Amino acid sequence: MESYGGRRRQAERDAITVEIGYALFSAAFAAAVLFGAIAGPAFVFDVSDGARGTLVSVGATVAVLLFFARVVSVLTRFRQASQPNQPGRTNPDS
Known part of the structure; x- marks a missing residue:
């Protein structure tokens, strides 16, 4: 996104901001x-307190893991997509 150590343009900063918002x-x-x-x-059906606690804790753990995995995957994909093309290769957007 930077051109030889230069500062980022406003459009690039806006794109990063939008991508972070989308990821979150x-x-x-x-x-x-x-x-x-x-x-x-666990809340819809009549289950014991132990089963309810287990389901809630497993659900919370899996949800947190999914949250971080999704954020990392979206931001990594955005970073890879913003890299300049390889010399000698065609640009699919042209």
Whole structure:
């Protein structure tokens, strides 16, 4: 995103900001859906307190792991996509 140590342009900073926002929002949404899928039955059905605690803790753990994995994957993909093309290769956007 930088051209030979120069400063980033406003458009590049805006793109980074939007990508970070997208990564956080999509990760939070996916984590919430997964947490609801795992821990939801503990609140809908009549289960013991031990089972409820286990489902909630497993759901929270998996949701946190999914959140961080999603953020890292989105931001890594954005960074790789913003790299300049290899010399001698065609640009698919041309």
